[in-house]
Amino acid sequence: MESIVVQGGRKLSGSVVIDGAKNSALPLIAATLLAASGSCRLENVPDLRDINTIVHLLAGMGAAIERQGSSLNITTTAVENCQAPYDLVKTMRASILVLGPLLARFGQARVSLPGGCAIGARPVNLHIKGLEMMGARIRVEHGYIIGQAERLQGADISFDVTTVTGTENLMMAAVLADGVTVLRNAAREPEIVDLAVFLRKMGALIEGEGTHTITISGVEKLIAANHQVMPDRIEAGTFMVAAGISDGDVIIENAPLAAMGGVVTKLQEIGLLVEALAPSKEDAVLAGVAVRIRRGSAGLRGLDVKTMPYPGFPTDMQAQVMVLLALAEGTSVISETIFENRFMHVFELQRMGAAIEVEGRSAIVRGVKGLSGAPVMASDLRASAGLVLAGLAAEGETVMSRVYHLDRGYAGFEKKLKLLGADIERIKA
Numbered sequence: 001m002e003s004i005v006v007q008g009g010r011k012l013s014g015s016v017v018i019d020g021a022k023n024s025a026l027p028l029i030a031a032t033l034l035a036a037s038g039s040c041r042l043e044n045v046p047d048l049r050d051i052n053t054i055v056h057l058l059a060g061m062g063a064a065i066e067r068q069g070s071s072l073n074i075t076t077t078a079v080e081n082c083q084a085p086y087d088l089v090k091t092m093r094a095s096i097l098v099l100g101p102l103l104a105r106f107g108q109a110r111v112s113l114p115g116g117c118a119i120g121a122r123p124v125n126l127h128i129k130g131l132e133m134m135g136a137r138i139r140v141e142h143g144y145i146i147g148q149a150e151r152l153q154g155a156d157i158s159f160d161v162t163t164v165t166g167t168e169n170l171m172m173a174a175v176l177a178d179g180v181t182v183l184r185n186a187a188r189e190p191e192i193v194d195l196a197v198f199l200r201k202m203g204a205l206i207e208g209e210g211t212h213t214i215t216i217s218g219v220e221k222l223i224a225a226n227h228q229v230m231p232d233r234i235e236a237g238t239f240m241v242a243a244g245i246s247d248g249d250v251i252i253e254n255a256p257l258a259a260m261g262g263v264v265t266k267l268q269e270i271g272l273l274v275e276a277l278a279p280s281k282e283d284a285v286l287a288g289v290a291v292r293i294r295r296g297s298a299g300l301r302g303l304d305v306k307t308m309p310y311p312g313f314p315t316d317m318q319a320q321v322m323v324l325l326a327l328a329e330g331t332s333v334i335s336e337t338i339f340e341n342r343f344m345h346v347f348e349l350q351r352m353g354a355a356i357e358v359e360g361r362s363a364i365v366r367g368v369k370g371l372s373g374a375p376v377m378a379s380d381l382r383a384s385a386g387l388v389l390a391g392l393a394a395e396g397e398t399v400m401s402r403v404y405h406l407d408r409g410y411a412g413f414e415k416k417l418k419l420l421g422a423d424i425e426r427i428k429a
């Protein structure tokens, strides 16, 4: 088991480049299953455990996948095994994203029902309901979703709850369906827009991505295409907090600012200075903007945060902003409206001296003068990032165990922080 050891108190400085977005690369890789001919090239794909899991999943189906640096070449013409086995799906719930493309292109799928995870039950009932409305015959047997469809039919589908991967799964199901599909109350995340752009390059007819209503006219066949994964807005937000919490001065080379409205506004209200510089030198490639992050002279001010579907404040930044508010002046109320159990980092932060109380779906954060380093345990991906950020600001040493949670969503997180001046190491405990 590995741990991360941080000696707190260093002010970060220098510049960092953000990787491609995990939550865009995952649906994009699943979407390559829709290509009946040719080879897809996805660029700026982050080197993460979750990416390796879905690559392993597609290879097991018969896809040919070759990684060249940060690019993946994926050929799915020879796919014949339409299965997503339990031993892979249990390690990464987003494997459910192969269900829609498999049913769309092959008319069959056997995908392990994703279990819950640390942050909540994470049901996929809306994915299944939408596919059944499109004519798929679906049953759940021995923990597997088994689906069949001669050809999916276009349908008018309204989501009871806004779901990111539910929207993505049904978009990918609809692009080869017979007729028109309308997705209402669709998620509006930037990663969904990234997926729509890729599907359109493959020949799909899609309108409305990024709004609550997406309309898709099914076509007979899609062909392979190339695409550049957008920068990761959550990794960018995490490094903004790292700069602010360490009272540093950091340049993020390629922040997808256009996709970070809710986060940047909130961080500025807390007291960070977010200054857009000239477009990043690789602007055409990484589609980001260079931004300089510092803490303003007024220090950090507590305020309320409520996680919401995009373009609201993202739940994936909740742990990170909580750590910043733990050191802010005054009291903050953080309401987690998306997942029912996403406060496990609170109990670890309390061990570091944070004054936080959980009341139902809210956390009451009373700012303290400082945190103290302590041994802590990661519980989920974003909580683990938050605990490392806390260690940057804490007095003394913080040792975070269960680093595998962090590796699911951040490539070389401690290496990037070390390059920015943090005293941080990964050790084999």
Ligand code: EPZ
Binding pocket: 022, 023, 026, 094, 120, 121, 122, 123, 124, 125, 126, 127, 128, 161, 162, 163, 164, 165, 166, 315, 316, 338, 339, 340, 381, 382, 409
């Ligand atoms: C995506 O998860 C992200 N994962 C999550 O990021 C992110 O936290 C989440 O969206 C919310 O933004 C990927 O994109 C791979 P949802 P997803 O379906 O799609 C309920 C990370 O840290 N729901 O939008 O699984 C669900 O219970 C991860 O990178 C149903 O009830 O989330 C939740 O309360 C964590 N039935 C709400 O909708 C369904 O069929 C939103 O979940 C589907 C969802």
